[in-house]
Amino acid sequence: MRTTYATKPREQVSAVLRREKRYLSAAEIHAILRKSRTNVSLSTVYRTLDLLAGKGEASARVDERGETTFVVCDQSHHHHAVCNTCGKVEDVSCEAIETVAHALRSHHGFKLADHEMEFFGTCGACR
Ligand SMILES: [Zn+2]
Ligand SMILES: [Zn+2]
Numbered sequence: 001m002r003t004t005y006a007t008k009p010r011e012q013v014s015a016v017l018r019r020e021k022r023y024l025s026a027a028e029i030h031a032i033l034r035k036s037r038t039n040v041s042l043s044t045v046y047r048t049l050d051l052l053a054g055k056g057e058a059s060a061r062v063d064e065r066g067e068t069t070f071v072v073c074d075q076s077h078h079h080h081a082v083c084n085t086c087g088k089v090e091d092v093s094c095e096a097i098e099t100v101a102h103a104l105r106s107h108h109g110f111k112l113a114d115h116e117m118e119f120f121g122t123c124g125a126c127r
């Protein structure tokens with residue numbers, strides 16, 4: 001059995017995402033792992049990210065360069081405030097958004113399955 005070997009890249013990739021707490025591309029995660037002398041191939045990072053996203057442990061987003069980037073956070077429903085300068089992601093839960101989503105569902109007859117919303121600006125450290 002080599003199960004510990006198989007779960008290792010997953011732990012490493014998700015550890016990087018948790019530590020950085022900003023949207024990172026596979027190449028950026030790969031570079032960070034290499035810097036900490038972790039020997040994981042770029043294709044393994046890609047595969048691991050697909051796996052994490054598939055399990056709902058990471059969320060993906062295409063950035064302005066057209067690159068798919070990933071962030072790992074709480075699985076409970078919330079929204080993101082993204083810093084335009086450093087890329088840091090802050091979790092926000094906003095009652096008002098949930099109210100809008102609920103209103104759309106109940107007053108407009110729209111069958112809302114899910115919603116996503118992100119806020120952009122400058123974080124406290126970059127301001
Ligand atoms: Zn989050
Ligand atoms: Zn910032």
Ligand SMILES: [Zn+2]
Pocket residue numbers: 077078079097098101115
């Ligand atoms: Zn919401």
